[in-house]
Amino acid sequence: MDFLLITGMSGAGKSLALNYFEDRGYFCVDNLPPALISKFAELCLQSDLDKIALVSDIRGREFFTELFEELAKIEDMNLNYNILFLEASDDVLIRRYKESRRRHPLDEEGRILDAIERERKMLEELRGRATKIIDTGELKSSELQEELNQLFLGEEDKNLLHLSLISFGFKYGIPRDADLVMDVRFLPNPYYVESLREQTGNDQEVQNYVLKWPLTDKFYSKFFDLIDFLLPEYKKEGKSHLSIAIGCTGGKHRSVTTVNKLAEFLKDKDFNINIEHRDIEK
Template identity: 55%
Template sequence: MDNFRLVIVTGMSGAGKSQVVRAMEDLGYFCVDNLPPMLIPKFAELCAQSGGKVSKIALVVDIRGGEFFDTLIQVLEDMEKQGYLYEILFLEAADATLIRRYKETRRRHPMAPHGRISEGIMRERDRLEHIRGRATHIIDTSGLSTTELKGKIIALFAEDREHERMTITVVSFGFKYGIPLDADMVLDVRFLPNPFYVESLRRHSGKEPQVGDYIWKWPVTQQFMEKLSGLVDFLVPHYVKEGKSQLIIAIGCTGGLHRSVFVAEKIHESLKGKGYKTNVEHRDIKHNITEV
């Protein structure tokens, strides 16, 4: 069906399906883990009839489904007859890698809950043989890092290269209201000259020209912004390369009304001008204005 992409994620236990799901969620896929195969046609039908609201689906189906899993091939054949297109992503890894991962997590293998891990792996390979033979994509995760695996998922399932760029959010805040808990990088600009002590500027925010002009006129501000821009320009490409999907840069001053707002706007404009997906938020402007 047009504009509808269905990916069945399956493969060996311990091969990295959880990591794949997180990567596909970052790509905008609606993901469901451990869905019984018999429910796939109905679920696909509901999504296809959503009017485009759900057009990309990733369903994890593996041997955790017990006897239900054995119906997967028949279900997929029936879906083909109904006109549904799908892809199968099969994840596997070497026995030694799977054993090591299970030992590190201290989990029991689902095919050998009371026996040796190696026995469970052997049984699972036998049981997955037919679905592996139908796979559209096979990824061996034995020697892959999390970042490398995510890169392969992006290459296979991103609609365009836009998804390879992370989203950057620049947040201004006031230290007296607490540091944003989700910040990846926190910068303190309380050393910059404070418009709060200028009566005509006190009730205006750093978004307004008169406040910005006041902050910018000081040499320390200009020197700081030059150094900060260089730091951000250096760091962001490395975060992108690492596979980070979102970066939150928090800029703080005392109240979150003047200096942090001004600096956040400047960084946002700079990043946007360089083509990054970025937005800016001013967390403490509203309730701060009512207090000054």
């Protein structure tokens, strides 16, 4: 069994890493309290699951002190496990928290730096036991995925073309690392339907609206056919990673729907696919 514990600094990209493993067939659990890890491992051993990834970190608060005891119990089960530790510099973590406007789990008085320093000290021993450590400070999401590919994929998988499918809103700028960019602002816009405005392209009602138009059907046929032609050619030229960015005005409806449908179209082909809806929450 492949049992992976993902941990590290808050804001360092653990959720992105978990999404990566979920896309690759792992059974994934986020924010599992450390006190439950050994029980969870027992259930996994009794199942037919062969690839497990879980995130456990200081969000577990008082339970976090039990982590090493739980890891010892796993070792007693003769269950091999790996620890992936994600980190970034203080400046990067502060910037990410300010951009997201989220509160650090240890921030009780509005002092982000103090919370980061306390967390770093709490995780010091765990970092020392980590199997693999990644500093995500200078990594874009596609670069983090490539780093994970190098660390966790077998040689056969490393030879696959890795695709990043990114939805975005033009009002927030084009992704700088995109290899191909497609503008879908010409498609009928669900934003102007009041009942759909607050939904996204992950919701079936929005997808139904975007897909019901003959224009959409004709465009998808031509666009997907073009992508189907291009990808093998990029692979022949030795490209290992390709980023395809699809944009609409706000990045919530048409672009999200199109990325999801393109992923469905490509899912049974010989590619590793990562989906990112960059602006869906804006």
